[in-house]
Amino acid sequence: MSSIENDIKINIKNILKNSGECSNKEIADKLSYLKRESIPNAVITIGIGSSSIIAGAVDTLNAIKNYISTKNIKADVIETGNLGFCSEEPVIGVQLPGKNLVLFKRVDAKSVEFIFDAIFSNDIISNKVLCQVHNSLHHPWEDIPYMEDLPFFALQRRNLLRNCGFINPESIYEYIARGGYKSFVKSIINYPCTKVCEIIEESELRGRGGSGFLTGLKWKIALTSEANNKFVICNADESDPGAFTNIILLEGDPHRLIEGIAIASYATGADKAYIYIRSRHNLAYQRLNKAIQDAKELGLLGYDIFNSGVNINIIIKQSPGAYVCGEETALIASLEGKRGMPVTRPPYPAVKGFNGMPTVINNVETLANIPDIIDKGPAWFKNSGTFSSKGTKLFSLGGKVKNCGVVEVPMGISLKDIVFKIGEGVKDDNKFKALLIGGPSGYFVPEHKLNIEIDYEKLRDEGFSIGTGGLVVIDESGCIVEITKFFMEFTARESCGKCIPCREGTKIMSDILHSVTRKPVNGSGHETLERFKGVMQLEGLADVIKNTALCGLGKNAANPLVSSMKWFKEEYEEHIFDRKCYVNVCKQLRCFKIDAENCNGCNICFQKCPEKAIIGTVLQPHFIISNKCTGCGICYDNCKFSAIVVV
Amino acid sequence: MIYDIEVNNRKIKAYRGETILSALQRNGIIVPTLCFMKDLSPTGACRMCVVEVEGEKNLVTACSHTVEEWMKIYTHSLKVINTRKLIIEMLLASHPDECLYCIRNTNCELQKYTAELNVSERRFNNFSERKKNDVSGAGISYEPSKCILCGRCVRVCDEIQGVNTIDFIKRGISTIINPSFSKSISNSNCIYCGQCVRVCPTAALTGKNHIPYVLKNVHKQNTKLVAQCSPAVAISIAEEFGVKAGKDFSGQMVTALKKCGFDAVFDTSVSIDLHIYETAKIIAEKIKNNDKTTLFSSSCPAWVKYAEQSDFDLSRLSIIKSPQQIMATLIKTLYAQNVNIKPENIFSVSISPCLAKKYEAQREEHSQNIYNEVDAVLSVRELARLIKLSGIDFLKCEPAPFDEPFNIRSSASNLYAVSGGEAESILRTVIFMLTGKETKDNTYTKLRGFKDIKEISVKAGIYDINFAVVNGIKNIHKLLDEIKTCKRHYDFVEIMSCSGGCINGGGQPLKTSVEDLKLRTKIIYENDKKDVINKAHKSPFVNDFYNDTLNRLQLVTSFDELFKTSYKYKKVLN
Amino acid sequence: MNDKNIDSILKKYPVGKSENLIFILQEVQDLIGYISIESVEKISKYLSLPTVKIYGVATFYDEFRFNTNVKYTVKVCEGTSCHLNKSSELIEEIKYQLSLINGSKEEEQIFCLQIVPCMCACDKGPVFTIENEYYTFASPEIVKPALDKFIEKNGI
Numbered sequence A: 001m002s003s004i005e006n007d008i009k010i011n012i013k014n015i016l017k018n019s020g021e022c023s024n025k026e027i028a029d030k031l032s033y034l035k036r037e038s039i040p041n042a043v044i045t046i047g048i049g050s051s052s053i054i055a056g057a058v059d060t061l062n063a064i065k066n067y068i069s070t071k072n073i074k075a076d077v078i079e080t081g082n083l084g085f086c087s088e089e090p091v092i093g094v095q096l097p098g099k100n101l102v103l104f105k106r107v108d109a110k111s112v113e114f115i116f117d118a119i120f121s122n123d124i125i126s127n128k129v130l131c132q133v134h135n136s137l138h139h140p141w142e143d144i145p146y147m148e149d150l151p152f153f154a155l156q157r158r159n160l161l162r163n164c165g166f167i168n169p170e171s172i173y174e175y176i177a178r179g180g181y182k183s184f185v186k187s188i189i190n191y192p193c194t195k196v197c198e199i200i201e202e203s204e205l206r207g208r209g210g211s212g213f214l215t216g217l218k219w220k221i222a223l224t225s226e227a228n229n230k231f232v233i234c235n236a237d238e239s240d241p242g243a244f245t246n247i248i249l250l251e252g253d254p255h256r257l258i259e260g261i262a263i264a265s266y267a268t269g270a271d272k273a274y275i276y277i278r279s280r281h282n283l284a285y286q287r288l289n290k291a292i293q294d295a296k297e298l299g300l301l302g303y304d305i306f307n308s309g310v311n312i313n314i315i316i317k318q319s320p321g322a323y324v325c326g327e328e329t330a331l332i333a334s335l336e337g338k339r340g341m342p343v344t345r346p347p348y349p350a351v352k353g354f355n356g357m358p359t360v361i362n363n364v365e366t367l368a369n370i371p372d373i374i375d376k377g378p379a380w381f382k383n384s385g386t387f388s389s390k391g392t393k394l395f396s397l398g399g400k401v402k403n404c405g406v407v408e409v410p411m412g413i414s415l416k417d418i419v420f421k422i423g424e425g426v427k428d429d430n431k432f433k434a435l436l437i438g439g440p441s442g443y444f445v446p447e448h449k450l451n452i453e454i455d456y457e458k459l460r461d462e463g464f465s466i467g468t469g470g471l472v473v474i475d476e477s478g479c480i481v482e483i484t485k486f487f488m489e490f491t492a493r494e495s496c497g498k499c500i501p502c503r504e505g506t507k508i509m510s511d512i513l514h515s516v517t518r519k520p521v522n523g524s525g526h527e528t529l530e531r532f533k534g535v536m537q538l539e540g541l542a543d544v545i546k547n548t549a550l551c552g553l554g555k556n557a558a559n560p561l562v563s564s565m566k567w568f569k570e571e572y573e574e575h576i577f578d579r580k581c582y583v584n585v586c587k588q589l590r591c592f593k594i595d596a597e598n599c600n601g602c603n604i605c606f607q608k609c610p611e612k613a614i615i616g617t618v619l620q621p622h623f624i625i626s627n628k629c630t631g632c633g634i635c636y637d638n639c640k641f642s643a644i645v646v647v
Numbered sequence B: 001m002i003y004d005i006e007v008n009n010r011k012i013k014a015y016r017g018e019t020i021l022s023a024l025q026r027n028g029i030i031v032p033t034l035c036f037m038k039d040l041s042p043t044g045a046c047r048m049c050v051v052e053v054e055g056e057k058n059l060v061t062a063c064s065h066t067v068e069e070w071m072k073i074y075t076h077s078l079k080v081i082n083t084r085k086l087i088i089e090m091l092l093a094s095h096p097d098e099c100l101y102c103i104r105n106t107n108c109e110l111q112k113y114t115a116e117l118n119v120s121e122r123r124f125n126n127f128s129e130r131k132k133n134d135v136s137g138a139g140i141s142y143e144p145s146k147c148i149l150c151g152r153c154v155r156v157c158d159e160i161q162g163v164n165t166i167d168f169i170k171r172g173i174s175t176i177i178n179p180s181f182s183k184s185i186s187n188s189n190c191i192y193c194g195q196c197v198r199v200c201p202t203a204a205l206t207g208k209n210h211i212p213y214v215l216k217n218v219h220k221q222n223t224k225l226v227a228q229c230s231p232a233v234a235i236s237i238a239e240e241f242g243v244k245a246g247k248d249f250s251g252q253m254v255t256a257l258k259k260c261g262f263d264a265v266f267d268t269s270v271s272i273d274l275h276i277y278e279t280a281k282i283i284a285e286k287i288k289n290n291d292k293t294t295l296f297s298s299s300c301p302a303w304v305k306y307a308e309q310s311d312f313d314l315s316r317l318s319i320i321k322s323p324q325q326i327m328a329t330l331i332k333t334l335y336a337q338n339v340n341i342k343p344e345n346i347f348s349v350s351i352s353p354c355l356a357k358k359y360e361a362q363r364e365e366h367s368q369n370i371y372n373e374v375d376a377v378l379s380v381r382e383l384a385r386l387i388k389l390s391g392i393d394f395l396k397c398e399p400a401p402f403d404e405p406f407n408i409r410s411s412a413s414n415l416y417a418v419s420g421g422e423a424e425s426i427l428r429t430v431i432f433m434l435t436g437k438e439t440k441d442n443t444y445t446k447l448r449g450f451k452d453i454k455e456i457s458v459k460a461g462i463y464d465i466n467f468a469v470v471n472g473i474k475n476i477h478k479l480l481d482e483i484k485t486c487k488r489h490y491d492f493v494e495i496m497s498c499s500g501g502c503i504n505g506g507g508q509p510l511k512t513s514v515e516d517l518k519l520r521t522k523i524i525y526e527n528d529k530k531d532v533i534n535k536a537h538k539s540p541f542v543n544d545f546y547n548d549t550l551n552r553l554q555l556v557t558s559f560d561e562l563f564k565t566s567y568k569y570k571k572v573l574n
Numbered sequence C: 001m002n003d004k005n006i007d008s009i010l011k012k013y014p015v016g017k018s019e020n021l022i023f024i025l026q027e028v029q030d031l032i033g034y035i036s037i038e039s040v041e042k043i044s045k046y047l048s049l050p051t052v053k054i055y056g057v058a059t060f061y062d063e064f065r066f067n068t069n070v071k072y073t074v075k076v077c078e079g080t081s082c083h084l085n086k087s088s089e090l091i092e093e094i095k096y097q098l099s100l101i102n103g104s105k106e107e108e109q110i111f112c113l114q115i116v117p118c119m120c121a122c123d124k125g126p127v128f129t130i131e132n133e134y135y136t137f138a139s140p141e142i143v144k145p146a147l148d149k150f151i152e153k154n155g156i
């Protein structure tokens, strides 16, 4: 192995400049080994990433290593990133020489032995197999579905994700073998900066971080701004609850991002690039770090790259944790060592950003798109997508959906296809209620709107927006009002606290929603009046916050509220007028009754009730005084005879 | 470049590059603001200044957007008004309903906008717990529940004063303005300059209230209630009663105080003359001995606290007590002797333009002797409140002179109210002490005006005199650096924490504009020009004091008790 | 002892450049477990930045702790998916259990609770971790046994 690396190191310029076709047969062979086209012995891959670790992938890995050493099998074990199919994790892959790679699902430590016992004698445990991966150079396995045949993958178009789950993210050579860094070298050698900006502009790539601004245009603005220093910042601060698209890319294919950043730095004339990454001590940080080190070692980053006079310097900074720091001006403030408070725009960061210098801020996904666009040309990129939105988009599909994970779909696909085809519908065959798009500042999409195509303009016309790409499916057991309250509380907590409408408004709205989802504490008529008054104000409040807040966090804070009130009005009415949460999520609205038939008067509920709302004598059926009951449910939890029922 | 923009369907003139707000203000269109501060960078935090700009999706904040030629602006459309109203209502949701008992009642900006925008009911309630008050500070009280987080105090403390006591702490709905590590103000590095109090739109930050202490001693048996008035009070007190700045109302003030129940009203200027004389003595001595150390003034208590909590070499600080404390000592010794009562039976009130004087009065050096030197300090604003409380029509008061024995002063003493004045008046006497001759021209323009640092070199006979003035505490480091790096030598350095001097102190009327400051300065220099006794050593009181009074005076301890004080390092979080 | 270590952290950064503040704070917290007043004073001198600004910055972010020398962290996910799976009940329970273990003394906390936005395990929610041990599909009932196990294992 190390000899291969050495060869590549020495020949790196040739490999990258000759657009992949390597004249040297020996090296070509080695590259093909790295691509696992021809392997001398079995290769076992295992997806190690944040989500699979939680699913127990580390134990599986240890079991694999253990198996190999005890059985004395000659096989390479390679840790890859995650495939993105979270609900089937841990996923492992086994490739025998000459045979297609087979992926196995939900491989816990215990199942390693019999899966391996079987496959090393050319047999497959069918209930553990996920799929096989097509490769014309290898022999297929019989009776095993191809990846493309699985519903989860069938409608996906995996460009950004194509390496995730297959290559070793810590090996720059594997990335190079698959054509990596070619685009970068091509850019710095063949194109002037302006040309790169033009290519990107022509591709009509739009920012994937939420705003959908044309990336090429942004670069051009920065390039043409006069300044001593310029910066590129990669926004990897993804901290929406329920979004994990960026992290999959970072953990699975860090070099793609590094290459994208390097191209962006070159195109905009930036002397420094920062990666601002969420939370600390995680895998993504280590892998990125290694990626940068390796790229430096090969001379792909640093000073005077390939004698082109281009300097590129990438630094990783870890975010100390605040949701609002995903907002670009807040991010800059945070990088400058200040409180992460957004500032008014204009001037936009591309004109005056980090340290007052022109700064391009792009999302991870946006930047990961760059190498392919340079490599295959803008026309290729524009091939997929719709009139106004090109390319593919990552979504993290979660909530009550059967297939949970990160998916990459071409723009223009409908939400329905994502949920019902890729996601294979609602978990446990429950009824679908709503799809939440875009996290805590996103929107609820009702079932009859699911036909909408993923497209910046079309979604906007319907009053939705893509956001950072979180899709959460809510089934019939979810309470829309409660989820809205959860989001309002989230924004109130995460608001930077600078401007009044956002700071006070979100708090007031979450207080109002709070009063809707619980019973009056003292039951006075006054509180009921307050509640009605509050509810009537909600829309006005939402409007003012949207209109006046300084940054995107405040401007979008009321989105979930507005869209849920629009599409799920009945549910609000049930909560407000009937004082009932029919799905029993809002605990404080529950009313309990004691079923006299089942109550044997054990007296336990009487003792436990904190409100003294239960009366009765021992061995006689007890009663709940309904207007003293706050719905805490302690009696319900404590009754051993199921005598307490929700009414 | 000037161009026309359209506002509310009428054309107005705007300069290229100015903010919408400034164009509107110049053209007499009033847009409410809460976080905006003139001359400081806009933060766009309050969103009260929003206006509608045709073609923009959202409302635009006037304070932070520059005008463009194509703009059509609506400043008071229904949408804008309703928005502003709702913003105010949001603030009110967590604001205590205590206007009637609030010290800022009738001059609170939040209250003003509430009224202007016709808010007539409390539509929202924020159910969070009320935050705890901080009354620990000697000069400043803080009531966080009334804070609207406009950030003006933070910006003043940082950008204007450079002290950096407070900042935003935490985030989101838990944001609060606090000193470092959320310590109490008394344990912080606050120097009580009171500039934050002056800019706070609500009663979140207020001066410590000493009126109750004074009231307790009005017409009390066996107690003489005595006041001393700083020269920066008489020229601004009338503004609190609606008079334009720039007039001296000392006569009316004396009468009003008498009507309030004070038994005697003295002029702090008298002790300023003594202070000038004592300080000049030290400086002249130094110069004669060719002693190249710098003497730093110590009459600004905020600066003294600042010095004590920094690594400043305290031995360079003048050990002469501040005029307020000298006068207080004289009151409790000389005056007590004259009227034959015990010092404990005098309640001595200092009326001052400064909140740090409240702190100075309770420094252990001045309060833990045999007697409390100063018992209470009233700011200009408090004095006005006291006068109103006592039902006195201030403007109709017949002027009366200060009471003996502390009523004769030189006009130099009054210069202490402005930045550079202390240096100028001391300079006059130092020159006399060094040469024995009176100079004809006593105007030193180099020491006047609002520059950050002022310096002057004067030849007096064979001696060179070098003085410097630091105008505003933020500039002290500039001067110290200069002394260190350029090896500059000054015989004396005057430092006043508030830019402009005591006329801009933290106890002055809240809405003091730059214009007002200029008028206040003008009257002081004009009075000085007219006066014949314009040097401390020419004041009959001073001559009398050293020739006669001092011999009669029965001091409890020694001469030092009258004039000297001491300093020590104070550990705080800077 | 601590002082020296903090000096060695500071030495890595240029004097007076306040843009490095957050990274210095991160290193300090890694080293001594929390942000102490003494360390802030040192940083303040080194960067010529008032302590209140440092405190203001540090309190803005979730990551920094003051006064508490915490040994172990418990993380709970409060992503939307986990929330749908009733993570709020789980969080309540964890808070309660931790308060029992930690007691009331601010300075000597054993565990601290971190609520994180998403742990990328949306299909397995609710999820919580005690240091490196993961618990998926967690119901409130398993909190106490999990903590007990951890405490026993680590001999706390």
Ligand SMILES: Cc1cc2nc3c(=O)[nH]c(=O)nc-3n(C[C@H](O)[C@H](O)[C@H](O)COP(=O)(O)O)c2cc1C
Pocket (backbone or CB within 6 Å): A206, A207, A208, A209, A210, A211, A212, A213, A215, A235, A236, A237, A238, A239, A240, A323, A324, A325, A326, A327, A328, A329, A361, A362, A363, A364, A366, A367, A468, A551, A552, A553
């Ligand atoms: C509250 C808030 C949070 C945001 N969070 C993120 C984030 O986590 N990741 C991201 O890439 N962009 C985020 N953005 C969007 C950024 O401000 C910015 O638009 C984006 O990084 C630009 O990159 P793009 O042009 O590649 O989309 C957020 C915006 C707001 C208002």
Ligand code: SF4
Pocket (backbone or CB within 6 Å): A324, A341, A342, A494, A495, A496, A497, A498, A499, A500, A502, A503, A549, A550, A551, A552, A553, A554, A555
């Ligand atoms: S909208 Fe919210 S997060 Fe954005 S600046 Fe205002 S307070 Fe801060």
Ligand code: SF4
Pocket (backbone or CB within 6 Å): B146, B147, B148, B149, B150, B151, B152, B153, B154, B177, B196, B199, B200, B201, B202, B204, B205
């Ligand atoms: S204390 Fe006063 S000046 Fe300071 S932020 Fe609060 S309201 Fe504004």
Ligand code: FES
Pocket (backbone or CB within 6 Å): B032, B033, B034, B035, B036, B043, B044, B045, B046, B047, B048, B049, B050, B061, B062, B063, B064
């Ligand atoms: S004055 Fe413009 S936002 Fe406050």
